[in-house]
Amino acid sequence: MRRRLTASAAAAAAAAAALLLLLTATLFSISGGVDTLSPDRPLLDNGTAALVSAGETFQLGFFSPNGSTSRYIGIWYNRIPVQTVVWIANRRSPINSRSGNLSLTAAGELVLTDGSSGVLWTSGAPDAPLSNPVAQLLDDGNFAVREAGGGGSPDDFAWQSFDFPADTHIPGMIVGRRRLKNGTDLNINITASTSDSDPTPGRFVYGLDLRGDQQLFIWSEMQQYWRAGPWNGRWFSGVPEMVDTANGLLRFDVEPNQMTYLRSEQSSALLRFVMHSSGHLQLIVWLENRQSWNTIWYAPKDICDPLSSCGPNGYCRQIITPQCVCLQGFHPSNPRNWQLRDGTDGCLRTTPLDCRNGTDGFLTLRNTKLPDTSRSIVNASLTLDQCRASCLSNCDCTAYAALNISDSGSGCITWTTNLTDITVYQSAVGQELYVRLAAADLASEPSSDHRRRRNHFVVVIVVLSVVLIALLSCLAFCLWRRKKKRAADIVEETEERDLDLPLFDLGTIRNATCNFSLQNKLGEGGFGPVYRGTIGEGPEVAVKRLSKTSTQGLDEFKNEVTLIAKLQHRNLVRLLGCCVQEEERILVYEYMPNGSLDVFLFDEVKGTYLDWRTRYNIIVGIARGLLYLHHDSRFRIIHRDLKASNILLDKDMDPKISDFGMARIFGGDESEANTRRVVGTYGYMSPEYIMDGIFSMKSDVFSFGVLVLEIISGKKNRRVYHTLDQLNLLGHIWNTWREGNCLDFVDKSIGNSFPEAEVLRCIKIGLLCVQERAEDRPTMPSVLTMLGSTGDITLLPEPKQPGFFSTRVPLSQIYSSSSMSNQDISSSNKVTITNIEGR
Numbered sequence: 001m002r003r004r005l006t007a008s009a010a011a012a013a014a015a016a017a018a019l020l021l022l023l024t025a026t027l028f029s030i031s032g033g034v035d036t037l038s039p040d041r042p043l044l045d046n047g048t049a050a051l052v053s054a055g056e057t058f059q060l061g062f063f064s065p066n067g068s069t070s071r072y073i074g075i076w077y078n079r080i081p082v083q084t085v086v087w088i089a090n091r092r093s094p095i096n097s098r099s100g101n102l103s104l105t106a107a108g109e110l111v112l113t114d115g116s117s118g119v120l121w122t123s124g125a126p127d128a129p130l131s132n133p134v135a136q137l138l139d140d141g142n143f144a145v146r147e148a149g150g151g152g153s154p155d156d157f158a159w160q161s162f163d164f165p166a167d168t169h170i171p172g173m174i175v176g177r178r179r180l181k182n183g184t185d186l187n188i189n190i191t192a193s194t195s196d197s198d199p200t201p202g203r204f205v206y207g208l209d210l211r212g213d214q215q216l217f218i219w220s221e222m223q224q225y226w227r228a229g230p231w232n233g234r235w236f237s238g239v240p241e242m243v244d245t246a247n248g249l250l251r252f253d254v255e256p257n258q259m260t261y262l263r264s265e266q267s268s269a270l271l272r273f274v275m276h277s278s279g280h281l282q283l284i285v286w287l288e289n290r291q292s293w294n295t296i297w298y299a300p301k302d303i304c305d306p307l308s309s310c311g312p313n314g315y316c317r318q319i320i321t322p323q324c325v326c327l328q329g330f331h332p333s334n335p336r337n338w339q340l341r342d343g344t345d346g347c348l349r350t351t352p353l354d355c356r357n358g359t360d361g362f363l364t365l366r367n368t369k370l371p372d373t374s375r376s377i378v379n380a381s382l383t384l385d386q387c388r389a390s391c392l393s394n395c396d397c398t399a400y401a402a403l404n405i406s407d408s409g410s411g412c413i414t415w416t417t418n419l420t421d422i423t424v425y426q427s428a429v430g431q432e433l434y435v436r437l438a439a440a441d442l443a444s445e446p447s448s449d450h451r452r453r454r455n456h457f458v459v460v461i462v463v464l465s466v467v468l469i470a471l472l473s474c475l476a477f478c479l480w481r482r483k484k485k486r487a488a489d490i491v492e493e494t495e496e497r498d499l500d501l502p503l504f505d506l507g508t509i510r511n512a513t514c515n516f517s518l519q520n521k522l523g524e525g526g527f528g529p530v531y532r533g534t535i536g537e538g539p540e541v542a543v544k545r546l547s548k549t550s551t552q553g554l555d556e557f558k559n560e561v562t563l564i565a566k567l568q569h570r571n572l573v574r575l576l577g578c579c580v581q582e583e584e585r586i587l588v589y590e591y592m593p594n595g596s597l598d599v600f601l602f603d604e605v606k607g608t609y610l611d612w613r614t615r616y617n618i619i620v621g622i623a624r625g626l627l628y629l630h631h632d633s634r635f636r637i638i639h640r641d642l643k644a645s646n647i648l649l650d651k652d653m654d655p656k657i658s659d660f661g662m663a664r665i666f667g668g669d670e671s672e673a674n675t676r677r678v679v680g681t682y683g684y685m686s687p688e689y690i691m692d693g694i695f696s697m698k699s700d701v702f703s704f705g706v707l708v709l710e711i712i713s714g715k716k717n718r719r720v721y722h723t724l725d726q727l728n729l730l731g732h733i734w735n736t737w738r739e740g741n742c743l744d745f746v747d748k749s750i751g752n753s754f755p756e757a758e759v760l761r762c763i764k765i766g767l768l769c770v771q772e773r774a775e776d777r778p779t780m781p782s783v784l785t786m787l788g789s790t791g792d793i794t795l796l797p798e799p800k801q802p803g804f805f806s807t808r809v810p811l812s813q814i815y816s817s818s819s820m821s822n823q824d825i826s827s828s829n830k831v832t833i834t835n836i837e838g839r
């Protein structure tokens, strides 16, 4: 009895529910399971209403981006748990209430209203009114307006969302230029959002530049920002790694004026390209087993990516330094800047081309990213040999290359301009570029034609050469050893003589600093006081006066002068001149109005000036400065005393590394050195340096890591050795990192709004840099690559335990275990202790 009653009650309830559903669906709006919108059925923002494509791959409806309450019409994947929006209709005009209404007019125009502010967004009236329009969400993620029962190709659509993409490029969507049925051309580009929570179009745009041999570009505020280069039949010339990454996942379909890509047949993975608000173009794939999105490729990311960093006729190398090299037959147009590793001026031709006499030849440059092709001339019907002939017959032609390399090369690209933005890859990827040179410039390297005509003499020559080379190497080795010894001495008389630095008169300096008055004193540096002053009408300067009592300071002074005079980088403090007169040793620097980083960092009140953006810029700036010292300057320089008080801040809070008093130059292939005099600052010194006196670029990387963690936490990492039972900063961060709550460590002065992913990335990089073993620590180029990457941080290596994580050895014991004599210990103690508290 009771059971029957329950059953009938349930049936009644179900019937009522079904009736209600039917009513809502027909009378008010769509409530799911439908893929079309028709004039009598608008889509209302009542929370659940959505269109679902026939294969249930995509859904269209109202949504709010993470961190925002504004409502937008969007398309997202239907079957995955993380709402991932691939298209947005009203990017510029959000709805600020839940009264959104997307309807289709009887003529076939999509109209979005919110009941109060009129029309917020519309697809535009069709060229000719449709008689029975529907708007359908297709299973490829396209939303199309067409005649009910009409065809399914883009030409049958009166309007389609694929023509107006947001920041996401999904398979099948065309980028480039599409001719519409009415004869007009539509440019289709992908535009990044302003931020993750604000879909308003932002700075970065990705699409095709159709000039010359069409190329894929990222633009930033209409300026070229990154060049993927032309399609060579297999990959975009500047992204050879894409062939591996995308292998089996997708294939490109590139045609005149447009390109698209499709999922490859073997793969069913969901994937998308996103033009991210950070300026990175990302390829993101859904990992079914992990139930998460994974960025498997992104650009720009490497040192050669900034456009034309090596100027006209120079090329960029990704790993080797110097990064910029002139093409054979060319020389730097500005040798001074070139030596200081600024390659943007490029290179000039050494011997003019000899067109009329017909003696010019071609240099084969292998594994290249082709130079900018926007002003190149394309002829698809020529063979490579015909291409060469056509280039030779044109006196303006500077280079040629195959248009399509997919089957042993066909088609022809010729350049008649300077060649810009070339990269030469270190591995056998990329394609061949043939650069036209005068015979005289070609002679220095055997041309490939000559190489084919080998004969027996080669064997004889090889044997002779081996003997000769062996002899020469012996000689070179002896010379090199002598030179190396001299390099270690740093200050050579000759170097002092050709110092390219203004010498100031002591009187001028006295005037500038009011005779070293107390009012002008900025602070006490490691080797003496620092004053603020003005020389003549000039800008303010900082004057560092070497204290007369310090005997050991003289070497450091000379060291600093010789070194700094030759270094120029925006993240290094600039030396303007010096003064060596009477007993005085004085250095004159540019003045940094914001003083040193420690003053801000370790002060609760001033710490609030450093928001996350500023801190991040400081981290990146220091990394760039250090990269320059380690790899990019004319010398290999180990700073040896990197710490917060040696980072100065200019008026824009951009960081500059200062105080090169302890820096050491490394010769040629020297990578580490041993010192008996350990100088530096506790808390920043690496284990191998303190314990064994070994310093290398990796000991600077350690100090950099400490700095990064200090910048994030706002806490000092000193007192390392006196913590017998409590952990130091590194130890604390390491523990919280392993427990997964290291964000607790973020300086409270930053406030609560910071990009967690970026902060976590920086903490991870910091931890990688302070790893106990020097060989585990990254080099500065990879630190910068990691800083610049926006992918999942799980892609970065996992840090191992930091140095000094569990040091419980008192100071005295550390020294007695090392090989230093007592005298060394006391002198190093003295130096270090003066530095311990910073300035």
Ligand SMILES: *[C@@H]1O[C@H](CO)[C@@H](O)[C@H](O)[C@H]1NC(C)=O
Pocket: 042, 044, 101, 102, 103, 111, 113
């Ligand atoms: C939605 O908008 C259409 C056209 O603007 C209008 O005819 C319809 O009444 C609206 N529906 C609701 C429930 O507001």
Ligand SMILES: *[C@@H]1O[C@H](CO)[C@@H](O)[C@H](O)[C@H]1NC(C)=O
Pocket: 175, 176, 177, 187, 188, 189, 205, 207, 208, 209, 210, 219, 222
């Ligand atoms: C969009 O694409 C066209 C050609 O496809 C290109 O010429 C244009 O510069 C691009 N627009 C922007 C804003 O970069």
Ligand SMILES: *[C@@H]1O[C@H](CO)[C@@H](O)[C@H](O)[C@H]1NC(C)=O
Pocket: 353, 354, 355, 357
């Ligand atoms: C062309 O050849 C002639 C004679 O061999 C020579 O004098 C002239 O300098 C050459 N021209 C160029 C531009 O090298």
